[in-house]
Every structure is written in C-alpha cells, then in structure tokens.
Amino acid sequence: MAQKHKVAVVMGSNSDMEIMKNCVDTLKGFGINADVRILSAHRTPKRTIEFASNARKNNYQLIIAAAGGAAHLAGVAAAHTTLPVIGVPMDTKALGGLDSLFSTVQMPSGIPVACMAIGRAGAINAAVLAIEILALNDNSLRTKLDGHKIALAKSALKK
Numbered sequence: 001m002a003q004k005h006k007v008a009v010v011m012g013s014n015s016d017m018e019i020m021k022n023c024v025d026t027l028k029g030f031g032i033n034a035d036v037r038i039l040s041a042h043r044t045p046k047r048t049i050e051f052a053s054n055a056r057k058n059n060y061q062l063i064i065a066a067a068g069g070a071a072h073l074a075g076v077a078a079a080h081t082t083l084p085v086i087g088v089p090m091d092t093k094a095l096g097g098l099d100s101l102f103s104t105v106q107m108p109s110g111i112p113v114a115c116m117a118i119g120r121a122g123a124i125n126a127a128v129l130a131i132e133i134l135a136l137n138d139n140s141l142r143t144k145l146d147g148h149k150i151a152l153a154k155s156a157l158k159k
Contacts, residue, residue, distance in 0.1 A: 006060045009034040012067035026127035041072035052080035064126045068092045071103035074113045087113040088122040
C-alpha cells in the first residue's frame with residue numbers, strides 16, 4: 001500500500017540528527033514516514049534549491065527544515081516551493097541557538113516559514129504541526145491527534 005502522506009525532514013548537518021530524531025519519531029508515532037535528508041543552504045545550495053523546487057512534483061506535502069547558526073535552510077526551501085515549510089532552529093555553542101532562531105523567524109513578507117522553538121521541543125512541535133496540517137484532510141489522523149491531546153492532558157494531571 002502506498003504511503004498516504006509524504007513529509008520531508010531536511011537538516012543542514014548530520015549533527016542535527018540527534019535532535020531531529022525526536023521529530024522523525026513523533027511523525028512515525030502517527031504512522032507518517034519521513035524522508036530524511038542532509039541539505040545545506042550554504043554547502044550544497046544547488047541540491048537544496050533543486051530539492052525544494054521539485055518537492056511538490058515529487059509528492060511531498062510539506063517540508064520540515066532544521067538548521068543552526070545562520071539557519072538559512074528553511075528560508076531557502078520556502079523561497080523555492082509553495083509547500084508549507086516548518087523551521088526548527090538548532091542550538092549553537094556561540095549564542096545558544098538565538099542566532100538560529102532569529103535567522104529562521106525573520107523571513108521577508110511573502111516567504112513564510114513556521115518557526116518552532118529551539119532544539120528538542122521545536123523538533124517535536126514541528127512534527128505535531130505537520131500532523132495538524134495533514135489532518136485537515138484526514139479524519140483518521142485527526143482522531144489520532146485528538147487522542148494525543150487527551151494523553152498529554154492526562155500526563156500533565158498525573159504530574
């Protein structure tokens with residue numbers, strides 16, 4: 001059976017995988033497989049632009065992009081596709097991820113990137129936001145999300 005949803009999770013460096021595994025695992029928990037790729041706005045700009053430019057044609061429904069430092073990956077992807085792009089700023093040694101956050105969130109008008117929190121929480125929330133977007137037209141996924149929210153509430157009440 002063909003996969004119903006196709007989500008790209010791209011990151012600027014293999015070192016981002018430790019954090020972005022949380023995103024991939026969250027997607028998998030909802031039955032969504034992610035196509036994970038290492039792409040860099042600076043080291044592999046042509047490949048990055050080609051990927052983003054062809055994402056819709058290649059049946060992706062959205063892109064989650066994680067990067068640190070200058071963190072231009074989400075913005076470059078958003079500039080070359082009309083798919084929703086969710087940015088996850090990565091923590092950095094120099095500025096604790098604030099550089100990544102500002103680079104991801106400060107997009108020019110007309111080139112939107114949904115910016116999540118820095119690091120692990122952002123990676124998980126990127127997956128949940130992606131699932132919420134996909135659930136707009138998928139009742140089965142919407143039902144799973146409802147169960148997820150109930151489980152979160154129960155867990156918070158136990159604590």
